[in-house]
Structure formats: structure tokens, C-alpha cells
């Protein structure tokens with residue numbers, strides 16, 4: 246079975262697991278005068294994340310969801326407005342900070358332009374509504390892993406400065422974006438005030454996401470994380486594989502991006518299924534709105550043929566490429582989709 250449901254399926258390899266055994270551990274919830282916990286491995290990971298993103302400090306969170314929601318709750322007060330696009334994971338799939346039981350944030354929606362990036366003109370008109378935060382997702386998951394370029398990020402920064410609105414970047418797959426754009430991660434992060442990235446997706450660590458920002462922002466965020474039950478005690482056992490991932494698995498992400506492009510090239514002749522216009526990183530979206538099979542039925546048929554994929558949004562299915570998926574898998578997956586296209 247070729248499993249392309251998500252890059253969260255990556256498994257820690259033996260060397261990564263071994264890194265846990267020699268990791269110095271301590272109680273991350275016990276804070277010293279500098280506000281840092283006693284787990285040296287978590288501290289090392291957070292310092293690495295800060296360095297890589299070019300921020301002053303970082304905070305290890307259990308998940309991308311926790312990192313994003315801690316960021317929203319740190320930047321905003323209950324009831325504040327947040328400028329986001331409707332398809333962002335932190336709104337569409339997470340929602341915590343927008344929930345009545347939590348911070349009751351109010352979304353102000355923007356649309357993505359034809360290149361699937363935020364449109365500065367529209368953002369400017371929304372800034373007038375007095376929002377407390379602007380959120381950008383890079384890569385953008387539900388549009389098929391599309392990147393917001395450094396140039397567009399710079400325009401967004403200029404606007405945000407003019408209206409004094411901080412920018413949070415959900416960079417769950419930020420390293421895939423940097424690999425596609427051919428820029429260091431830092432270059433994309435310089436335009437955002439806070440950045441969340443996941444080590445548990447393409448980077449192939451088992452658990453964890455890093456929220457990065459100024460020292461003052463991270464100090465406050467640490468308080469919010471504690472409120473949500475996210476202090477990690479001997480969390481070095483998850484920080485060690487995360488360090489291993491940042492040291493060993495960043496450069497190979499371009500392979501995942503290439504695999505998506507190769508798969509797309511093998512699907513060039515699709516008739517009834519629409520492949521997304523531009524493939525940039527490790528996600529491929531297939532739109533089935535004109536197909537005879539529903540996304541659910543399509544995924545069932547794909548499973549019978551040996552390919553596991555997932556329905557996503559109302560009319561689409563998604564293929565995600567990650568460590569362990571071979572070129573042979575990529576070609577086979579494309580062949581299965583092409584065969585099913587005939588049934589559509």
C-alpha cells in the first residue's frame with residue numbers, strides 16, 4: 246500500500262530514536278531566574294529554532310495546533326479581530342481561539358489571489374477594521390502547498406507596519422517553502438513577528454512544533470502554553486528527535502517537493518480530474534468536481550488499487566509526499582490516479 250494521506254505519517258528512524266538516550270533531561274516546568282526551564286535539550290532545541298528563524302527566542306509546543314493557538318492567544322485579547330483567509334488551518338481545522346469557550350476571536354476574512362497568495366490591496370482595506378493580528382500560512386496547506394514569496398511577505402510587512410498590526414506566520418511546512426523558493430528559512434521569517442513551524446511533518450520527528458518570536462512575546466507565550474497544559478517536564482525526549490530532524494532532515498525536503506512535481510508530470514493527461522495548476526512543494530490537490538466519483542468513493546477505489554489518500558475540502562482529494570516515499574511509489578501512485586480518471 247502506498248500511503249500518501251499526510252506527511253504526518255513520517256516515522257522516526259533508529260538514529261533519531263537513539264538521540265533520545267543520550268539527551269540531558271530536566272524539569273521544563275521549573276523555571277530559573279532567566280525564565281527558562283531545566284531541560285537542557287529543550288533549551289538547546291529552542292535556541293536552534295530561534296537561530297534558524299532569526300528570532301530572539303522560541304518555545305516548544307506539543308503540536309502545530311498548540312503553537313498557533315498559543316500565538317493567537319498571546320497576541321490577542323478575547324473578542325479581538327484577526328485577519329485570516331478562510332482556508333487557513335488555524336481557522337478551518339483548529340478554531341480553538343475562535344471558540345466561545347476560549348478567546349472568542351472574530352475572523353476577518355481575506356481571499357487568496359490567483360497565485361494563492363494574500364492580496365495586499367485587499368489586506369489594506371481590511372486593516373481599517375482594527376484587527377489585532379494578521380495571519381499568513383506558508384506553505385498553504387489546503388491550496389496544495391503553495392508558497393507566499395519573500396517579495397509578497399515584504400509587501401505584507403510594509404502594510405502591517407503602516408497599520409501597526411503584528412503578523413503571525415503558520416509555517417507548519419515552512420522548510421518545504423524555503424526549499425522550493427531557494428531561500429533560507431530566516432528570509433521568510435523576517436517579515437513575520439511570530440512564526441510556528443512543525444518538526445512532526447516532513448522533518449520526520451515524532452512530536453513537536455516551535456513557536457518563535459521576540460523574547461518578550463515568547464515570555465508571554467510561555468504563560469499561555471502553561472494555561473493550556475503545555476509545560477513539558479522532561480520534554481527533552483521529544484526535543485532530541487526534533488534536534489536530530491533539524492540537523493539531518495532539512496536538505497532532503499527538496500526530494501519530497503520533487504516527488505510531487507514528478508507525480509504531477511505523470512498525471513499530465515488527466516481528463517475528468519483537475520490537477521492543481523502549479524505544483525510547488527510536497528502536496529498535490531486533485532479536484533473531482535467534474536468527476537463521476539465523489540472524493541470518498543475515489544479514495545475507496547484508490548485503496549482497492551493500493552493507494553491510500555484522503556478527501557479534503559468539499560470536492561478534492563490530496564496526495565502528500567514525505568520521507569520514505571520512493572520514486573517507484575510516486576510513479577505507481579500517478580498510474581493509479583490515471584486509471585481511476587478513466588472511471589470518472
Ligand SMILES: Cc1ncc(COP(=O)(O)O)c(C=O)c1O
Nearest residue numbers: 308309310311334382386415417
Ligand atoms: C498548515 C498547518 N498548520 C497547522 C497544523 C497543525 O499541526 P498539528 O497537526 O501538529 O496540530 C497543520 C496540520 O496538518 C497544518 O497543515
